[in-house]
Amino acid sequence: MRYFIELAYNGTAYFGWQRQPNVISVQEVLEEKLQIALQNYTAVVGAGRTDAGVHAKQLFAHFDCKESLNETDFCFKMNTLLPKDIAISQLFEVPGEAHARFDATARSYEYIIDTQKNPFTNQGSYFVKRTLDIKKMQEAADILLDYTDFESFSKVKTDVFTFDCSIMHASWKQVDHQLIFSIKANRFLRNMVRAIVGTLLEVGSGKREPKAMHQIIQSKNRSNAGASAPARGLYLTQVDYPAHIFTNHGK
Structure with a gap:
């Protein structure tokens, strides 16, 4: 069984x-x-x-x-x-x-950023001191949905046959002193979410314009994207399956 x-x-x-x-x-x-x-x-x-x-x-x-x-x-x-x-x-x-x-048909992740120092969440989030423009970060995140090849956000020398991913959702929201990035796709490449978040943080801090996301993705070059955000802020939050998988359980 x-x-x-x-x-x-x-x-x-x-x-x-x-x-x-x-x-x-x-x-x-x-x-x-x-x-x-x-x-x-x-x-x-x-x-x-x-x-x-x-x-x-x-x-x-x-x-x-x-x-x-x-x-x-x-x-x-x-x-x-x-x-x-x-x-x-x-x-x-x-x-x-x-x-x-x-x-599995889809996977969802969240990345949590603290904008205020918090001793109770520091091991499960990334504390960013600088002010971030969430509107510009969302503008850049929206561009992700226009593409399927995300080699620019993949760990180099990774053992995959394709860099294609279908991103279904990518959004930022603010909850009190936390910024939460949510992203859903059929699959993810190694280091992909952290590389995306690191790049979006550069947009939010004014180092890049949102439209730069087009050039980064089209280059298919990891060195053109931002540094990866720390692992401690990243959570796999949901894995989706066809309904028949859980037929016997009523899920």
Whole structure:
């Protein structure tokens, strides 16, 4: 039987989602605790990768298990085993061919910026001292929807076959002393959101005009975009799937 789990994590202590040699990852910790819970090594496939230090408010992963699992018992046991910065909220039995990564139709991220020093949010946001023009940042963000090739915002020497992404939404909003950038697309390149945010911050601080976004994207050159914003302000907030994936669960 194939199961999806819905989880969330604070990525501060981890070198991203994906298992890697010599560093700790969310996937590694999850598989280690799953082995204890199921008394058998069980590989886990995530909906996507998050970079080192990036957080996830919602991420799905799948694994296979021969036995039938009770959602309440499984989630309780796993959350007892997992460290305090990783939590599982739901377990779903899904069709055998369902795939957490390949069946995902869209992913949404938020980037949080504090405009006022706050000791309670400093580990989960990026504090920017300078004044930012949110209207100009939104004007530049709107330009993203006119393009599909985002090589200029991709980590160099990355192992992808295409730089094409369909961005469905990109917007800024202000909530008290925080600026929140929301973006949704069918897929994202490595480092893409942080590179976009870093570039938009340069627009907001007056270093670039909003229309410069056209030239940056058309150049297909990472060096023409801004520096990447720090990982601590970035959150994967939602992963979308076709309704039939969760038919048996009523989600």
